[in-house]
Amino acid sequence: MKQDQALRVSFQVMTEIAIIGHLADTALARTLPGELSIAGFGVLNHFERLDLDGESPSKLARAFQVTKGAMTYTLQQLEALGYVRIHDDPADARGKIVRITVKGRKARNAGADSVRPGMLKLLEALGGDEFARVLPFLTRLRAILDAARD
Amino acid sequence: MKQDQALRVSFQVMTEIAIIGHLADTALARTLPGELSIAGFGVLNHFERLDLDGESPSKLARAFQVTKGAMTYTLQQLEALGYVRIHDDPADARGKIVRITVKGRKARNAGADSVRPGMLKLLEALGGDEFARVLPFLTRLRAILDAARD
DNA sequence: GCGTTATCGTTCAATGTAGAACCATTGTTT
DNA sequence: AAACAATGGTTCTACATTGAACGATAACGC
Numbered sequence: 001m002k003q004d005q006a007l008r009v010s011f012q013v014m015t016e017i018a019i020i021g022h023l024a025d026t027a028l029a030r031t032l033p034g035e036l037s038i039a040g041f042g043v044l045n046h047f048e049r050l051d052l053d054g055e056s057p058s059k060l061a062r063a064f065q066v067t068k069g070a071m072t073y074t075l076q077q078l079e080a081l082g083y084v085r086i087h088d089d090p091a092d093a094r095g096k097i098v099r100i101t102v103k104g105r106k107a108r109n110a111g112a113d114s115v116r117p118g119m120l121k122l123l124e125a126l127g128g129d130e131f132a133r134v135l136p137f138l139t140r141l142r143a144i145l146d147a148a149r150d
Numbered sequence: 151m152k153q154d155q156a157l158r159v160s161f162q163v164m165t166e167i168a169i170i171g172h173l174a175d176t177a178l179a180r181t182l183p184g185e186l187s188i189a190g191f192g193v194l195n196h197f198e199r200l201d202l203d204g205e206s207p208s209k210l211a212r213a214f215q216v217t218k219g220a221m222t223y224t225l226q227q228l229e230a231l232g233y234v235r236i237h238d239d240p241a242d243a244r245g246k247i248v249r250i251t252v253k254g255r256k257a258r259n260a261g262a263d264s265v266r267p268g269m270l271k272l273l274e275a276l277g278g279d280e281f282a283r284v285l286p287f288l289t290r291l292r293a294i295l296d297a298a299r300d
Numbered sequence: 301g302c303g304t305t306a307t308c309g310t311t312c313a314a315t316g317t318a319g320a321a322c323c324a325t326t327g328t329t330t
Numbered sequence: 331a332a333a334c335a336a337t338g339g340t341t342c343t344a345c346a347t348t349g350a351a352c353g354a355t356a357a358c359g360c
Contacts, residue, residue, distance in 0.1 A: 006278035010269050013281045014174050016288040021171025022215055023295040024164050026348090039316075058338055065172055070317050072340060094325045094338040118298075119160050125294050126287070128156035131163045134284045137276070138166040144275050145173040148268075176318085189346075208308060220347050222310060244308040244355045306357070315348080320341105327336070 031114045035081055036107055039064070039074045044083060044108035047100040054097040056089065065146070083107050181264045185231055186257055189214070189224040194233060194258035197250040204247040206239065215296075233257050 028038055036044075042064060047055070061071035075098060078084045083104035089095035100108075123131070178188055186194075192214060197205070211221035225248060228234045233254035239245035250258075273281070 006273055006281070007266065007269055009278065009285060010273055010281045011265070013285050013288060014269075016285070016292050017167050018171045018174060019215065020164075020288065020292050020295060021168045023292070024168060026215075027295065027298070029348095037316080056338075061339095065169060065176075067318055068339060069319080069341075073316070089338090092326075092338080096339070115161070116157065119157055119164075121298070122291070122294065123156055123160055126290060128159065130287055131156070131160040134287050135159060135163050135166070137280055137284050138163060138170065140276060141272070142166050142170050142173070144272065145170060145177065148177070148271070179318090187346080206308080211309095217348055218309065219311075219349080223346070239308090242308080242356075246309070302360090304358085304360105306355105308355080309353095311352080312350090313348105314350105316346095318343100318345085320343090322341080323339095325336100325338080327334100329334080330332090 027118060028115065031118060032111050033107070033114060036083075036111055037074070037077065039066070039070070040078050040081075040083070041108065041111045043074060043078060043098075044100060044104050044111070048105065048108050052100075054087075054099045056095050056097060057086075058095075060098065078104070081107075177268060178265065181268060182261050183257070183264060186233075186261055187224070187227065189216070189220070190228050190231075190233070191258065191261045193224060193228060193248075194250060194254050194261070198255065198258050202250075204237075204249045206245050207236075207248060208245075210248065228254070231257075 025038060028041070032038065032041055043060060046052070046060065046063060057071050057075055058068060060075075061068045064071070066074075075084065075086060079086055081103075083101060085099050085101055087097045087099065089097050175188060178191075182188065182191055193210060196202070196210065196213060207221050207225055208218060210225075211218045214221070216224075225234065225236060229236055231253075233251060235249050235251055237247045237249065239247050
């Protein structure tokens with residue numbers, strides 16, 4: 001039957017994605033310089049990629065699909081390491097504003113450099129075109145899951 | 151520069167995959183019937199998919215890219231729920247053999263059924279062809295990461 | 301055969317996350 | 331403006347996973 005086949009394929013796609021995510025995570029954890037966690041690297045990277053000066057913890061939590069509690073934990077680590085500073089939001093007494101520091105920028109660059117060789121190996125093995133070809137699908141898939149998550 | 155662009159794209163692909171994996175995980179955790187964990191469902195599914203009668207814990211750990219300790223934990227849960235039974239390996243006094251039970255098969259079917267509606271929604275939104283189109287790439291990517299993980 | 305090295309499974313401490321409860325503040329309704 | 335709902339951030343508990351150490355057994359080299 002046609003639908004059964006489609007279900008199997010899509011299920012397998014999700015399974016592969018889960019495994020790849022897992023493998024990439026542990027590979028990333030190994031290459032990242034010691035004190036920088038994956039979640040922490042993600043946050044620092046977020047600032048750099050979007051060229052942000054400040055962002056609230058709750059927006060960060062939403063951006064990374066993580067609970068507020070988890071983001072509090074990550075930010076506390078980052079602040080203890082001196083990679084971000086956390087100020088009160090003058091416009092909203094409930095809120096905070098997270099800012100990346102110079103040291104944080106350096107750490108994120110070191111992290112990005114540590115990832116580069118592995119990425120190049122992947123590119124060499126699979127070809128850059130292949131990555132470009134699947135990216136739109138993945139983006140759409142993420143958007144749908146994101147929206148479906150109530 | 152060309153290589154820079156390729157690096158950005160591939161990095162983004164890995165990022166999307168990580169996020170999708172995360173979203174799929176939490177969605178799966180919510181739909182699965184209460185006492186069945188994601189890891190547990192994965193193990194039960196493994197038996198069904200490959201039509202295995204028995205498998206050693208260490209092979210399961212490798213198949214799921216998980217430490218032996220994590221697999222011990224998962225299997226203890228599954229055994230406590232009566233979904234698998236764990237015997238000594240007669241051919242190797244160090245080893246154990248894990249077997250799925252009838253109850254375990256039922257649980258895995260219930261789990262599969264609970265996932266189905268969500269999968270159908272994805273299929274409807276993206277089209278089955280799209281999934282089929284990206285699967286080979288994902289399979290290769292997984293194989294490479296797998297091999298690279300020394 | 302014996303010593304060394306590898307493998308199997310378990311245990312333990314540490315880590316990172318989810319989920320729920322909570323307090324303070326803001327926004328909305330009436 | 332008073333009541334109620336929603337939001338921002340923290341804390342706490344529970345849980346799944348890693349990494350390392352361990353004891354038992356097996357495999358290998360000589």
